[in-house]
Amino acid sequence: MDFEKLVVWQRSKALAVDIYREMARCEDFGFKNQITRSALSVPSNIAEGMERRSAREKSWFLWIAKASNGELRTQIIIGSEIAYIAKPLAENWIKETRELSKMLCGLIKKNSD
Template identity: 85%
Template sequence: MDFEKLIVWQRSKALAVGIYKEFAQCGDFGFKDQITRSVLSVPSNIAEGMERRSNREKVHFLGIAKASCGELRTQILIAREIAYIANPLAENWIKETRELSKMLCGLINKISD
């Protein structure tokens, strides 16, 4: 299966682009580095997993991508509370990370069957 055709990969890549653009001018380099690394981890691990041969390897990397969604959601919640991002944007991103996590769970279950 070509990872680029997966909706979960397309949406996670779009989220990564949006977060990179939003934090481009952020002066808190530690926070910026952490949130951009976690968002980049999601589509990257989906791609790496789907390029693996065995289903076990695929599931492993998809699990990492799912865990990165949780890490990212935590960082978005913190960014909102410290006023790095506005609430409407935070809510949109939180919703998107939850949906991506569900999609990844479904893909993991499908591959595991």
């Protein structure tokens, strides 16, 4: 299956684009670099995993994507608490990362069957 057709890839890619756009104005380079890298890691690892041959390799990269998604959620929470990210936006992004995590669990399970 083409990874571009996966809803989890589409949504994680859209979230990464949103985060890149929103963080463009952030003057804290360290924070901006970290949050954009973890956001980019989620769809990138989904894509890499789906391009692998074995189920084991696919699962490995999907687990990495899930871990990066958790890292991203942590950074969104911190960004909100230090007022780098507006609370309503952070709440939407946190909700999306939680949904992405569930979707990744489902994809990993499907891949393992």
